[in-house]
Amino acid sequence: MxxxxxxxxxxxxxxxxILKELSTEFRAGVFYGIIGPNGSGKTSLLRHIMRxxxxxxxxxxxxxxxxxSLKRKTLGREMSWVPQNTSIDVNFTAFEIVLMGRAPYLKPxxxxxxxxxxxxxxxxxxxxxxxxREKAFYTLSGGEAQRVITARAIAQDTPVIILxxxxxxxxxRHQKELMETMKVLNKDRGKTILAVLHDLNLAAQYxxxxxxxxxxxxxxxxTPKKVLTCENLSExxxxxxxxxxxxxxKGLYLIPK
Amino acid sequence: xxxxxxxxxxxxxxxxxxxxxxxxxxxxxxxxxxxSAWDSLKIILGFSDxxxxxxxxxxxxxxPRVILSGLVGAGLALSGATFQSLFQNPLADPHILGVSSxxxxxxxxxxVFGVTSVQFMGIGLIGLSAFAGAAITTLLVYGIARxxxxxSTTHIVLAGTxxxxxxxxxxxxxxxxxxxxxxxxxxxxxxxxxxxxxxKVAFMGAFVVLCGTxxxxxxxxxxxxxxxxxxxxxxxxxxxxxxxxxIIMVSLLVAACVSVSGIIGFAxxxxxxxxxxxxxxxHRKLLPFSALGGAIFMxxxxxxxxxAASPAELPVGAVTALFGGPYFIFLLYRNKKKVx
Numbered sequence: 015m016x017x018x019x020x021x022x023x024x025x026x027x028x029x030x031x032i033l034k035e036l037s038t039e040f041r042a043g044v045f046y047g048i049i050g051p052n053g054s055g056k057t058s059l060l061r062h063i064m065r066x067x068x069x070x071x072x073x074x075x076x077x078x079x080x081x082x083s084l085k086r087k088t089l090g091r092e093m094s095w096v097p098q099n100t101s102i103d104v105n106f107t108a109f110e111i112v113l114m115g116r117a118p119y120l121k122p123x124x125x126x127x128x129x130x131x132x133x134x135x136x137x138x139x140x141x142x143x144x145x146x147r148e149k150a151f152y153t154l155s156g157g158e159a160q161r162v163i164t165a166r167a168i169a170q171d172t173p174v175i176i177l178x179x180x181x182x183x184x185x186x187r188h189q190k191e192l193m194e195t196m197k198v199l200n201k202d203r204g205k206t207i208l209a210v211l212h213d214l215n216l217a218a219q220y221x222x223x224x225x226x227x228x229x230x231x232x233x234x235x236x237t238p239k240k241v242l243t244c245e246n247l248s249e250x251x252x253x254x255x256x257x258x259x260x261x262x263x264k265g266l267y268l269i270p271k
Numbered sequence: 272x273x274x275x276x277x278x279x280x281x282x283x284x285x286x287x288x289x290x291x292x293x294x295x296x297x298x299x300x301x302x303x304x305x306x307s308a309w310d311s312l313k314i315i316l317g318f319s320d321x322x323x324x325x326x327x328x329x330x331x332x333x334x335p336r337v338i339l340s341g342l343v344g345a346g347l348a349l350s351g352a353t354f355q356s357l358f359q360n361p362l363a364d365p366h367i368l369g370v371s372s373x374x375x376x377x378x379x380x381x382x383v384f385g386v387t388s389v390q391f392m393g394i395g396l397i398g399l400s401a402f403a404g405a406a407i408t409t410l411l412v413y414g415i416a417r418x419x420x421x422x423s424t425t426h427i428v429l430a431g432t433x434x435x436x437x438x439x440x441x442x443x444x445x446x447x448x449x450x451x452x453x454x455x456x457x458x459x460x461x462x463x464x465x466x467x468x469x470x471k472v473a474f475m476g477a478f479v480v481l482c483g484t485x486x487x488x489x490x491x492x493x494x495x496x497x498x499x500x501x502x503x504x505x506x507x508x509x510x511x512x513x514x515x516x517x518i519i520m521v522s523l524l525v526a527a528c529v530s531v532s533g534i535i536g537f538a539x540x541x542x543x544x545x546x547x548x549x550x551x552x553x554h555r556k557l558l559p560f561s562a563l564g565g566a567i568f569m570x571x572x573x574x575x576x577x578x579a580a581s582p583a584e585l586p587v588g589a590v591t592a593l594f595g596g597p598y599f600i601f602l603l604y605r606n607k608k609k610v611x
Contacts, residue, residue, distance in 0.1 A: 066501050090507020097505075102498045104356070104552040114495055118507030122488040170506070 017042040017174060017206055018063060019075040025058055025067065025230075032058045034230040042173065045200045045207045047217035047238075050227030051251055056210045057098070059227070060178055063208070064095055090118030094167035096177040100159045102151050108162045109147035112138055115169030137168035141195055157188040164192060168199065175199065177209040181216065189213075193220045218242055218266040226250060242266055280556060283549070287563040294567050295341065298574035299333045303581060336467040337570055339531060340587070342475040343464075344538055344569025345483070345562040346528040350521045351539030352546075352561040353486055356497035356554065357517055358424045365525045365539035367428060368412050368518070369435035370405045374529035376438045377404020379456050383449045397459070398471075398530040405526030408434060413518065420511055424500070427518070461586030462533035464573050471531045478527035482520045483562060489517060490554035497552060537591040538565055538572075541599045548602060568595065 018040040025033040033055045040046060048056050061067040062074060065081055074081045076092060084092075094115070102111070115137070116130045126134075138144040143161040146154060154162065160180065167175050175196070181189040197220055199205040211217045217224055218238040226234040226241050228250045234241045247255045247268070254271040300311035306325060313320075314329045350365035358367070365371070381400035412434050416427035442460075446453050486493075492513045495503035504510050528535075542565045543557065550556045569587075572594055576587040 061501075064501075064505055066504050086504065086509040087507040090505065093505070095502070095505035097499075097502060103359075104497045105547055106494070106498070106552050110494070110551070110553055111498070114491075114498070114506055117491050117495060120491065122491070 015042050016040065017077060019078075020063075021073055021075075023059070023062060023069055023073050025055075025062065032230050033062070036231055038225065038232050038235060040206060040208065042206050043200070043204045045197065045220060045222045046209065047221030047224045048208065048210045048227065049212070049214060049217050049224055049241075050233070054227040054250070055230040056227050057178055058230075060176055060208065060210060064093060064176060065089060087118050090170070090172075092172055093174040093176055094170035094172040096160075096163055096167050096175070096180050098178045098180075098182065100156070100163045100183075102159075104152075106151050107147065108143060108149050108151050108154065108158075109134070109138075111151050111162055112143075112147075112165045112169050115166040115171075118170065133171060134165075134169050137165040138162075140168060140198075141165040142191070156183045157185065160184055160188065160192065164195065172205075174206045174208065177207070179210050179212060182212060189216065196220070214242060214247075214268045215266070218268070219263070238266055242268060280550075283560070284563075287560060287567070291341070291563055291567050291570075294570045294574075295337055298337050298570050299329060301574055301578055302328075302333060304328050335469050335472050336464050336573070339467045339472050339475055340464045340569045340573040341566035342472065342479050343528045343532045343535065344542075344565035344567070344572075346475070346479050346524045346565070347535065347539035347569075348542035348546075348561040348565025349479070349483055349486055349558060350525050350528075352543035352554070352557055353493065353517055353521050355543055356493045356552075357514060357521075358428055359497060359499070360424075360428065361544070362540070363428070364536070365521070365528070366435070366534065366536065368431035368522065368525075369408050369433075369438065370431075370522050370525045371529050371534045372435040372438035372442070373408025373411075374401035374405040374526060375460050375534060376408075376442055377401040378459050378530075378533075379442050379445050379452075380404075382452050382455055382459070383445055395466075402526050402530040405522070405529055408438065409518075409522040409526070422511075422514060422518070424514070458586060459533045462535035462588035463576075463584070463586060464532055465577075465584060467531075475527055475531050478524055479562070482524040483558070485520045486517065487555070487558050489513060490558055493517070493554040493558075494552070497554075533588070535569075535588045535591055537588070537595050538568055541595050542568055545599065545602060 016039045020039065021037050023033050023036040036059065048059065050056050058067065062069045069081065071082055072080050076084065112134050113126060116126055116134065120126065135144065138147060141161040141164045143158065143165050146158055146162060151159065151162065160183070181192055184192065193216060196207050196209065200207050221238060223236060224238050224241040225232055226246060233250055234246050242257070244255050244257050256269050256271055258267040258269070260267040296312050296315070297308050299315065300306045300308040304325070311329060314326055315334065347365050351363070354363040354365065354367060355361060377400040378397045381397045412427060412430045413422065415430040416422050442456070446456055492503065492508045495506045495508050496510065496513070500510050543561045546557055546560045546564050550560055572590040573587050575594060576585045576590045579585055
């Protein structure tokens, strides 16, 4: 079943034309990777799906309903977001940050229940950040902050999790840990994952399906094997690639020539 | 862990409430007519034997003034705390949207036209005119910063600052052409709680209670907004609507504060920062604690303003800055961490 349908999404801020008649669909329970060069429209696409940018009427449907007719609070129960920039200057503890993930389920003046607190604890344990709970968020390292923000998205307990270049600031170990966590959420809990990624090998290794964006359009969509061809990549990125088979995993392995 | 946290909050809250009660009683007792704190407390609680004169001094003169200063302090601190989070700007204060300059212009016009003796429901026309000026300015700033239904926080702060400077210029020009009123206008803008009545207390109290409850209702939204607008949207906050509501509520609250007391700076800026250092940024604590802290701070400052150079009265705005500034710098120095 399609969880998100996009038909003819356009976005022209100022003079540029960032997204051009972009159409695609996302099926529930699939781990999607969105790849493409800088300025190809990856982040703009995510922002429209999150409705941070407003799409035109009837262009973007979530579970068959026009996203514009949904309330913010409803969207907060459908999609969670791990932003590119995790820095927060305000004096919250890591625990308080993760607790914010429960906000879409709570009314004004309603306190968090024991159930909410349990969900928060579980999310923090899953991302290995429970030990950071009492620390002030702004004192955390980049990797720690990323884990806490990821825990917030998990605590939000939404069918769809959207990640905007989640690993670009992380060292190689934290990159792997984050991708493994997402894989677990995808396989064990059936979450649909949409992740913008720059690392093609990471995308090939973890994603079920890739969307290759080029000049505001979907250039190719499908399994990593189908999308990550030398022709596609040289056309989109403007450089040549070696496409190898990884010696141990037998997966794809790409290096620029 | 949860219980520990709760306990700490209850203790902090009780301390602030006790401090508030103490500051009310003590500042009611000081002044030119000599009264002990104990006698004042007895008069306030209604079983005194000090005589009619003292009763009148406390109930008609000092108590309304002390309560009004507390309410204004609470209102300014609530406004500052909300604006700092909403605009994600540690320098935001209640006057940032030009509301206060609008109020000052309203008051100035009323003074220049000499309608100072007219009263409406116990509130002077200067106050009403100030309130109207504040309201009109808010609408103006909001209208300038708006594009469609969205309001960019950067635009609104810039528009507020620009309008504020323009209105101040207009006030200066009016002052030049009405030299006989310069003193009066100048002192009004510095802020004062003299000439307080219970009507003003009721007026201000209504705004603090209504707007305070409204802001507290949005405390979770404010938490999310203070970590970034896009994050807030992803957490289910209708950012467009929420920002609009919060700006309206805070503007009303600031307009009320300014119309009863003139422009009192600093309290709205530093009180929320001090309480953030003590309690963290979670608004369901920060807002009520800021209100209590602002009330205590303003009551003490006003007590200082009316007694330090007695029988002359210092402008309370000067006292808040003189008294609060060094303490804030001390905290900043000691904490040496991001306070916002």
